Amino acid sequence: MTRKLTALSLLLLVFVLKVQAQATVNGQAYAEVIAALTASENNQMSFGKFSPETGGGQIVLTPEGLRMAVGDVILGGGTAQSGKFIINGEPNASYTIQLPTSPALLKHSGSNKTMVVDNWVSDPPSDTGASVLTGGTETVSIGATLIIGSSESNPVGIYTGTYSLTFAYN
Amino acid sequence: MAHNWPNAVRVQPTNKTAKQQITTKKTQHLIMKKLTTIFASIILMTLSANVMAQNTATESANASATLITAIDITKYADLEFGKIAKNAATAGTVTITPTDELGISYSPASMSTTLADRSAAKFTITGEEGQNFAINLPSTITLNGGEGNSMVINTAMNLSAINNILSDGSVDLYVGGTLNIGTNQAITEYYGSFSVTVTYE
Numbered sequence: 001m002t003r004k005l006t007a008l009s010l011l012l013l014v015f016v017l018k019v020q021a022q023a024t025v026n027g028q029a030y031a032e033v034i035a036a037l038t039a040s041e042n043n044q045m046s047f048g049k050f051s052p053e054t055g056g057g058q059i060v061l062t063p064e065g066l067r068m069a070v071g072d073v074i075l076g077g078g079t080a081q082s083g084k085f086i087i088n089g090e091p092n093a094s095y096t097i098q099l100p101t102s103p104a105l106l107k108h109s110g111s112n113k114t115m116v117v118d119n120w121v122s123d124p125p126s127d128t129g130a131s132v133l134t135g136g137t138e139t140v141s142i143g144a145t146l147i148i149g150s151s152e153s154n155p156v157g158i159y160t161g162t163y164s165l166t167f168a169y170n
Numbered sequence: 171m172a173h174n175w176p177n178a179v180r181v182q183p184t185n186k187t188a189k190q191q192i193t194t195k196k197t198q199h200l201i202m203k204k205l206t207t208i209f210a211s212i213i214l215m216t217l218s219a220n221v222m223a224q225n226t227a228t229e230s231a232n233a234s235a236t237l238i239t240a241i242d243i244t245k246y247a248d249l250e251f252g253k254i255a256k257n258a259a260t261a262g263t264v265t266i267t268p269t270d271e272l273g274i275s276y277s278p279a280s281m282s283t284t285l286a287d288r289s290a291a292k293f294t295i296t297g298e299e300g301q302n303f304a305i306n307l308p309s310t311i312t313l314n315g316g317e318g319n320s321m322v323i324n325t326a327m328n329l330s331a332i333n334n335i336l337s338d339g340s341v342d343l344y345v346g347g348t349l350n351i352g353t354n355q356a357i358t359e360y361y362g363s364f365s366v367t368v369t370y371e
Contacts, residue, residue, distance in 0.1 A: 020240030020241060020242070021240075021241060021369060021370040022241065022367060022368065022369040022370070023240070023241050023242045023243045023367070023368050024243070024365055024366065024367040024368075025243045025244065025245050025293060025365070025366055026245070026363055026364070026365050026366075027245050027248055027249060027291045027293070027345065027363065027364050027365075027366060028248040028249070028361070028362070028363050029248065029249040029250075029251075029291070029311050029313055029323060029361070029362040029363065029364060030248065030249070030250050030251065030313070030359070030360065030361055030362075031250075031251035031252070031254060031264070031313055031321065031349055031359075031360045032251075032252070032253045032254065032286065032358070032359045032360065033253075033254050033256050033315075033321075033351065033355050033356065033357050033358060033360070034253045034254065034255055034256070034283070034285075034357060035255070035256070035357055036255040036256055036257040036258075036280065036281075037255060089255075090253065090255075090285070093253075093283075093285055094285065169253075169255055169283035169284070169285055170283075170284060170285075
């Protein structure tokens, strides 16, 4: 019979594993606050003075403020000018001009007679894409066509009305 | 006579040349305890008329480890609110939904512009298929505009995975949120950053 002392040895095998159990990433966030677009009327659109004569006709007013008579209409004096608006906003931002979608009605001050203004046109043009607010400010000129009836339909006097435009960043 | 032998654990390495003996305090204590026990047992044995034959207690345990794919996260897009038009003395918010396609709303609507890029932030998380993971995203992001000007975004997120499982090893994470614009918010650019951490569970 032998006595044997069992030598105890403790073997510990540790597998050291480098497993990436976590990962982090950075993200950026950005915003820019810019001035809202503002528009104010600088010149009131006016077709000036004219006579409809027998058959009436039209007056075409260009954005540059030039008048052209069509039909029987005879142009007089007075102050004819295109509508002018000053637009302010973010420098070099692009913006769009939306012209009136329907005719404007000018009403006679002394009666219920009316005249129609239509065929709106602007400079810069509104239908060739966005315009650029160079230096943060721009002048937009508006022209249109006044449709004039006979002297019976459109008696002498002052006719006034309103129209609206929309300017928007784009 | 019954002996209460402590468990002796012998771990058999598969590669004998890779044997490493690492002892910790706990192990040392264990060894000490075993030695004490053996010593005591030897004394008992010596005194005993009947000498016990060699007793060995051997247990073998398997050690194994599974190596899995590391978790990783990559950024593909930042959180961009673009240019916001502000009327004087009007507060408001701009909200970007955490989605792939741009979903953005302005309150008031007059603040909206398309002048600059707008998008939710996008990240892709990759790792071992079938693994659960946790996401850590701050609830707010502060944008700084200099000179004390700042704005706060309340974040929102969306995952293309259900229950945070990497079901096919890759998941998209979108981060959006609501940007709060103050009554007299300064007209300038604002910048901020945020961290996203993903962890295996």
